[in-house]
Structure formats: C-alpha cells, structure tokens
Amino acid sequence: MTIGITGGIGSGKSTIAAELAKQGYPVYDTDREAKRIIVHNPAVRSQIETLFGSEVFDGDTYLTDKVAAQVFADPDLLHRLNAIVHPAVRFDVEHWAKGKNVCFVECAILYESGMNTLCDKVVYIDAPEEIRIARTVARDHSNPEQVKARIQAQKNDARALADIVLVNDGSVPVHDLAAEVLKRI
Numbered sequence: 001m002t003i004g005i006t007g008g009i010g011s012g013k014s015t016i017a018a019e020l021a022k023q024g025y026p027v028y029d030t031d032r033e034a035k036r037i038i039v040h041n042p043a044v045r046s047q048i049e050t051l052f053g054s055e056v057f058d059g060d061t062y063l064t065d066k067v068a069a070q071v072f073a074d075p076d077l078l079h080r081l082n083a084i085v086h087p088a089v090r091f092d093v094e095h096w097a098k099g100k101n102v103c104f105v106e107c108a109i110l111y112e113s114g115m116n117t118l119c120d121k122v123v124y125i126d127a128p129e130e131i132r133i134a135r136t137v138a139r140d141h142s143n144p145e146q147v148k149a150r151i152q153a154q155k156n157d158a159r160a161l162a163d164i165v166l167v168n169d170g171s172v173p174v175h176d177l178a179a180e181v182l183k184r185i
Contacts, residue, residue: 002097002118003185006110006158007125009150010132010139012168012177016125017106019178026103028096030115034089038062047084051077072153086113093118102185111158121185124162125177127169 007013014029021027037044039060048056048067056066071078093115097103110116127135129151136147159165164184166177 001102001120003104004110004119004122005106010136011125011127013125019174026100028105030107037088044088121163123164124159126167
C-alpha cells in the first residue's frame with residue numbers, strides 16, 4: 001500500500017514523514033530524490049542542461065536558485081522542467097515502492113505531478129497560515145512576505161481531494177499525528 005503525504009509549505013508534512021520513517025516505515029521524499037535524479041540520471045541532466053545551460057550545475061550540485069529564478073518568471077519554462085523531472089521521479093517511485101507492504105511518498109505537489117495516481121490513499125497535512133509562515137521563516141531564514149507569496153502560488157485543491165486531512169497546528173505531538181495517519185490508513 002502506497003500512501004501519499006502532501007500539504008502546503010510549512011504544514012509539517014516532512015516532520016510527519018520523518019516520524020513515520022523513524023518508526024521504520026519506508027518514506028520516499030520526492031524533493032530530495034528529484035535532486036538526486038537531476039544530478040545523477042544522465043538523460044535528465046542532459047535535458048536540463050539543454051533547457052537552462054550547463055551553468056545550473058556546479059559539478060554534482062544542482063543550483064536550484066538559478067533554476068528557480070528562471071522558472072518562476074516563466075510558467076512555460078516551469079512546465080518544460082516539470083515535463084522532464086516528474087516522469088523520472090514517477091518511474092523511480094514506482095520501482096522503489098514495489099514489494100513494500102506499506103510505504104509513504106512525501107510530495108508537496110502530489111496532484112500537480114500526477115504522483116497521486118500511484119497512491120492507494122492520500123493524507124493532506126494542513127496548518128493555519130500564520131503557523132505555516134512562522135515555521136517556514138524559521139526553517140528557511142526567509143521573510144514572511146516571501147513565504148506568503150509561496151503559499152499563494154501553491155494554492156490548489158489537494159485538501160479537498162485527499163482521503164485523510166490532519167491539522168498540524170502544534171496542539172498534538174508529531175508522534176500522535178503519525179499514529180493517527182497509521183490508524184486511518
């Protein structure tokens with residue numbers, strides 16, 4: 001059984017996924033694994049270099065800031081990047097999940113990437129906007145206005161589409177939220 005974990009920036013989806021991993025459940029972090037694939041999959045890397053130029057790599061480091069500055073100014077470029085990365089990550093998830101009894105796929109853009117179709121159930125982690133902003137500012141050392149802009153850019157229907165919605169406002173320990181995920185799947 002493959003369970004998707006999604007939610008907006010600062011919602012705590014990564015914290016809950018980390019708790020599940022700590023308890024021994026396999027967790028695929030799509031952000032981390034996408035960066036690995038971009039750097040180490042020759043076909044993906046070549047397509048990205050063709051799209052952006054080789055200067056978006058510094059050896060085995062993918063310079064996400066250089067790419068982000070371009071794609072957020074040009075929606076077509078973002079679409080073209082996603083058309084390279086999403087299928088490669090999807091392929092990787094499919095092979096990673098094979099044979100696993102229960103596993104989790106953490107993905108901020110689960111529905112937008114089509115990754116939800118690999119999942120038997122989807123858990124949406126939510127939190128009030130002011131908490132999401134505070135968490136993200138503390139984690140990324142960004143300013144609140146930048147975080148608000150990212151939250152607005154991420155608005156989607158994921159909450160309404162999810163099978164399970166949990167609120168992570170800090171009133172319930174992460175361990176208990178992870179236990180609730182396990183109970184409800």
